[in-house]
Amino acid sequence: MYLSCVRIENRYSVLILLCWTLLILPSCQKNIGDENPATAHLEIRFHPQLDGFPLELGSTYQLPTGESFEPTVFKFYTGNIALQQNGGSLISTTKDPYYLINAASTEELILRTSIPEGNYTNLEFLLGVDSARNVSGVQSGALDPVKGMFWTWNSGYIFAKLEGISPQSTIQGDQVEYHVGGFRVPYNAAQKIRLAIPRYGNFQLKAGQTCIIDIDINLENWFTGPYPLTIASHPVCMTPGELAWNISRNFSGLFSVTNLSIEE
């Protein structure tokens, strides 16, 4: 009688020991298994150009309008990056939704994200910030208002900033300041950019591989396209509205894919 009791007690003890082991072990573990095994990497490298040369802030360039322009700041938000599958549907990248691209530093011209493996044809991204994030309080990360790409008195992100100096400017100090943004209809300046990937047609991206896409930004097209813009007529755009929206209509002409490579 006494012996059998001990045995039962013993069995329970082992069970309880097992229980606490199970309980303590997984409790504080980071979710290592989160990364989808079928995930590939996507690296986008932006290369700002002006007048056929790599952009150097502080150098003077000739614009297609004949005006002279010395850019000092070029930044923009990009987000909702997706690749289009050969069949048609868009596959979204899986990391941060938004990135701030800045011509002032080589590192800030590269964005790295991940995407499920697949057979892809086109690249799509938003130049700007979706309207929900303009109205839902203070965001963090790339969208933190501390980055200086936010209008505080008329809530909303500056989607793209191009500043510089030009003798054609009519304002003090020959300044040129284009702050383009605004999410309110009918002047929502967030532009969906869709880029074909020439010469590659469609490409197979396998899990673990890294797809590197090089994109030229031809800044002269800021001034040409659906809305021809001269510095003399509009040296400044500092608020959301019609002018900002008009300038944003030129944005799809800024980008072109120059190279795609896949690394193991």
Next chain:
Amino acid sequence: MKTIFYISVILLLFAVAQWGIGCSKKDTDGNKLNLIQFPKPADWPDPVYDFASNPLSKEGVALGKKLFFDGRLSKDGNFPCVSCHQPFAAFATFEHDFSHGFNDQFTTRNAPGLFNLAWHSSFHHDGGITHLDLQPLAPITAPNEMAETVQGVLDKLNADADYQKQFAKVFGTPEISTANMTKALSQYMLMLVSSNSKYDLVKQGKAGFDVNEEAGYAIFQEKKCTTCHAEPLFTNLAFESNGLPLNPSLNDLGRMSITGNKADSLKFKVPSLRNVALTFPYMHDGRFWNLQDVYDHYNKTIPLSSVERSLLTEFLKTLTDEKLVNNQ
């Protein structure tokens, strides 16, 4: 065998305790955060602020109050939020059409009183700001107000160990970010609920209007003031034009400067009439010094006899909330 059983029990308890300590980010110093419920007055509409994104706590409200009164949020230390939003003026600027800002500059609009903000979904007279958490960024960075940068404020606050400790307690991390700084300010401002005026006590059956106040309330309703100044907030929170001509020295087009829509020209957000006896001068640019000026302006659309004006004024005085003003 019993020993193993007891050891197991002790280890189990230890495991549970470990789990609690190791995985909870809220209580870094072991103290519990005193969460509080938003004090929504009975029979009022639901507030629009998303409290789930910023749970109110006693400590969060106290931290927000400390920030609200801290001059370091401004460039030269002289202009805390409270310099223009004074408690004794229902958080407007007392007796000023425009408020003073950095380097002897003036603002270009009259500072509104701050209360019942949980019911607002837009801020500023033109509604340009879409969220209470975003609101402090405007005065902090305005060159004629606090004249700071957001980074400048964050650097100053992060250099203060007491602030870091308080932020760690409220938000789980000592590092002070834009989001957490503004959320703390929101917690304080959200708790500025004005619902304890004589009018409120009358509505709750705890007091009675005198005969003049009663007559004034009747005029308020008969003259349809309530169309725009709707109870219980005494504002419909909409943008309206009340016929004020453009002030050419300010050229303030109001709502149109935000929407770009001509139909919104000279429309401004309807202010609440709560605490109206304390928030003079009136209108978005403070052009009317007292209620008589306001009645004169409305004479074309809502003519009132001098007796009616006096009675209406008696009623409007019952909207003053001493508890809000004294509860700093």
